[in-house]
Amino acid sequence: MDVKCIDCSELTGFVHSYPPIFHFGNSESPIALFSINPSESEFKSTSSLPAPFEKWTVTHRKDATPHHIESHLLRQDEYFTTGHHLEGWFGKVEEFLNKIGTHQWGQLSFGLEGRPSNVVHLDIVKCATKDNWSAVPDDEKPKYIANCSRYLISQVARPSLKVLLINGSSVHDALIETFAKHFTFEERHSEMFKTSNGRRCTLYRYVLRGRSGDHQLLLTGTSMRISREKGQFSNPEDREYAATRIQNWINDFV
Numbered sequence: 001m002d003v004k005c006i007d008c009s010e011l012t013g014f015v016h017s018y019p020p021i022f023h024f025g026n027s028e029s030p031i032a033l034f035s036i037n038p039s040e041s042e043f044k045s046t047s048s049l050p051a052p053f054e055k056w057t058v059t060h061r062k063d064a065t066p067h068h069i070e071s072h073l074l075r076q077d078e079y080f081t082t083g084h085h086l087e088g089w090f091g092k093v094e095e096f097l098n099k100i101g102t103h104q105w106g107q108l109s110f111g112l113e114g115r116p117s118n119v120v121h122l123d124i125v126k127c128a129t130k131d132n133w134s135a136v137p138d139d140e141k142p143k144y145i146a147n148c149s150r151y152l153i154s155q156v157a158r159p160s161l162k163v164l165l166i167n168g169s170s171v172h173d174a175l176i177e178t179f180a181k182h183f184t185f186e187e188r189h190s191e192m193f194k195t196s197n198g199r200r201c202t203l204y205r206y207v208l209r210g211r212s213g214d215h216q217l218l219l220t221g222t223s224m225r226i227s228r229e230k231g232q233f234s235n236p237e238d239r240e241y242a243a244t245r246i247q248n249w250i251n252d253f254v
Ligand SMILES: [Zn+2]
Pocket: 007, 008, 125, 126, 127, 144, 147, 148
């Protein structure tokens, strides 16, 4: 992983003083949960996520020393075990993960509050943007995704990774497009359910196989974001239903 990568530096919202965020948590986990990208505002809204390079007065990722890089990567590995993480966002996701009990790995968790960690968080785009993803112009979003995809693909190729979880429809669309070049889709079986407030939520289920070997992956998740504190997918019974379907698919797969 190249911390000094500047492939995205010409794009709107790119923040030079932030290193790429490759993952949060245990990078050897059998399960990965995907979101789109980290934004600078997330880091600034909480003292728990300082920009590592800013702290060391490095204003450009190109100037990071081996010490900076090592500390930065360690911070990503230990993100959930230090007690300093973005609670509102990851707490909501963790709650959903905890509803899923698997035969092989037990209850799913990032490893918060001493639970065994078996889920790593991966952003599709590794570069933090100045504002939220929605502020990136539509014609530049695919460029960010394409630039950062070599890191994503190398992470997904890890043989011990078995299940990929989708957090929201925009994550789904970006992953499907990126994976189309690298995987064969052996099964496509998604289903729709109506939430208690009459919205339609898709529960995704795909089985992927790596082009160059026998690495098989289950790609599953929801079109409504499980990270949302409030909103369309906040009803506990809806979330319970979605978690149970995903749990069954994981247990059938492994
Ligand atoms: Zn990038």
